[in-house]
Amino acid sequence: MRLHRNLCFAVIDGLHKIFNEGEYADKVIQQLLKRDKRWGSRDRGFVAETVYEIVRYKRLYAEIADVKAPFDRDNLWRIFAVWATLKGIKLPDWKYFTDTPTRKIKGRFDELSKIRKYRESIPDWIDELGEKELGADVWTKELAMQNEQADVILRVNTLKTTKQDLQLKLQSENIETEFIPDYPYALKLKERANVFMTEAFKEGWFEVQDASSQLVADFLDVKPGMKVVDSCAGAGGKTLHLASLLENKGQVIAMDIYESKLKKLKVRARRNGVHNIEMKVIDSTKPIKKLYGKADRLLIDAPCSGLGVLRRNPDSKWKLQPEFVDNIKKTQEEILEQYSKMVKPGGKMVYATCSVLPSENQNQIDKFLTSEAGKDFTFVKDNKILAYKSGFDGFYMALLEKKK
Template sequence: MRLHRNLVFAVIDGLLEIFNEGVYADKSVQKQLKRDKRWGARDRGFIAETIYDIVRWKRLYAEIAEVNEPLQRKDLWRMFAVWCTLRGIKLPDWPQIEDTPTRRIKGRFDELSQIRKYRESIPDWLDELGEKALGSKWDAEIAALNQQAPVVLRVNQLKTDPKTLKDLLLEEGHDTENLKAYKDALQLIERGNVFSTKAFKDGLFEVQDASSQLVAPYLGIEPGMRVVDACAGAGGKTLHLAAQMDNKGQIIALDIYGNKLKELKRRARRAGVHNIETRTIDSTKVIKKLHNSADRLLIDAPCTGLGVLSRNPDAKWKLQPDFVEKIQKTQQSLLIDYSKMVKAGGKMVYATCSILPAENQEQIKKFLKTEEGSDFSIEKQKTVLSSESGYDGFYMCLMVKKDKKE
């Protein structure tokens, strides 16, 4: 591989933003890709994948490069030289990376690969937390979460079916494969920009991880029901619910962020969905008005996101120990407040994209002991580990509310 100076400069600039200015990796990558309209797919792929790679292995590369935070531009050049060396890329004769000790880099990599927190490139506190929470499973799980996430599509069954979409995407140069255990899913065989396809613009699919595609069906919904998606965000799961309901019945999509709900409306138009009503939670009245009215409730709770590190590697560096405790309090209060929207005999799913029992099974145990939770019982629950599924880590629990008439 021959390195091009302007592409590498874009990588370094992106890393500076992510590590020093707190910019999210996906936002920084988007910004860097807009720098030069002449860049082709390969150039853009190099920038995006190199930035994500160095973000993912930041601790390991910084240790090998012998640099400390706050990372300066010269430090990032040293880390880039480590990235090249470990990939067998010949270093060009540039002043920023002259005198790179390639042999020492390889030796140091072999040494550090014996120690998990360096090998998997994670902060000490996170390594300790993972081991305490998952025990012997932590080794395999953190290794799986450090793999680049595959690109999975959810076929919009309101407009097409997997076979038709597969053929249409192939015509546009994207080869896909079916995933047996996920009936609405197609996985890209090679990464590519599917957002520019006619099939995407026509609303025939959404990009949605296979594990995430398990959540909507878990609710056991039927057309004609009243369903509340209480933490809808930009609506990936809301749209899946609408397809499951065949556009019949009512979905009320709630969120505290109005701008996310605007994005949901836009996506719903593209997907041909018209049974969603959005409401911003700007006061407690919004929830009170819906008390005892929902056949089904989805609480896709805010969480640490530890199950999706493979697609958000910068979360390893942005996440702080105090947030882990704080988010558990939020999750419990959401369960208590939002569960009141379920009517007698109705059901709710509590889901997270975390792998920590403290955010999952333990939250449910705690909730069932509360006054609000005493009306509910667990029907089924499922933990999806990345190391076992090959997709995001997830948890989902289906609970049913007692029907007082029974």
């Protein structure tokens, strides 16, 4: 493999923005990919995958390169040289690579690979927290899986088509997919491709949504005609799934504290052919109180540490802080206590997170059920999904029923 100067410069610029300016990796990569119209899919793939790979293994590569944050451009080139050497790529005779100690790099890699926090490239405090909550064996396997590149999974929009027809339509656009057993709405791409450019996407036949995330709406047990509240809707992946399960009959109330996210949902809903969603911004306690005792079904897709989706957001492990995790647990408790009041007697509620930590998951449910707000609810079932077992994102979901 030959390194091309303009592509390598794009990678270095991207790393500078992510590591030194705190920008989000996915946004940076979107910008980088628009940089040169002459780039083909292979060029764009190189830029995106190299940036993600170096972000994923920042700690390991920086340790081998013997550089410390904040990284100046020379340091970023050193980190890049470590990545290339470990990939077996021949370094060109550019000034950035003079005196690269190739043999020393391989030796340091062998040495550091014996230590989990370096091998999996994770901050000390997250490593300690994960081991404490999941045990060394499970945490070691989970971390290794969270460093694998995530598959691209589509969720068929059953309001417009079937999984079989979507597969054929994508095939006609040269995109090969396969069914995944036990995931009724999912198609997995055999090879990565820009699915957002397809006719099928423009016509609203599918959304991109991880297989684990697709299980949440199903878990809520909705039926056409129901009043369903998605209380932390965000840009609405699960909201749209709920709307399709309702067959556009009944009502989905999508709520979020960010109006900008609900605006994105509006656009997606139009493309999906969904017209039973009402948007509500949570700008005070009023919108919640108005719905007390009104919802047949409630989804709380709670804010969390995101430690189940590091494969998709590898930069989040460098942004996450211990105090954020402590604070988010308090937020989860408050949301459960307040939002659960929207469920009508005999109604059901799902609490879900994309975290693998019991303290954000089953422990929160146990605490809620013994609280004043939770005394009217009974536990039905839960699903603890670990990435290393499922092959998809780490997730948690619990179904509770309100007594009649």
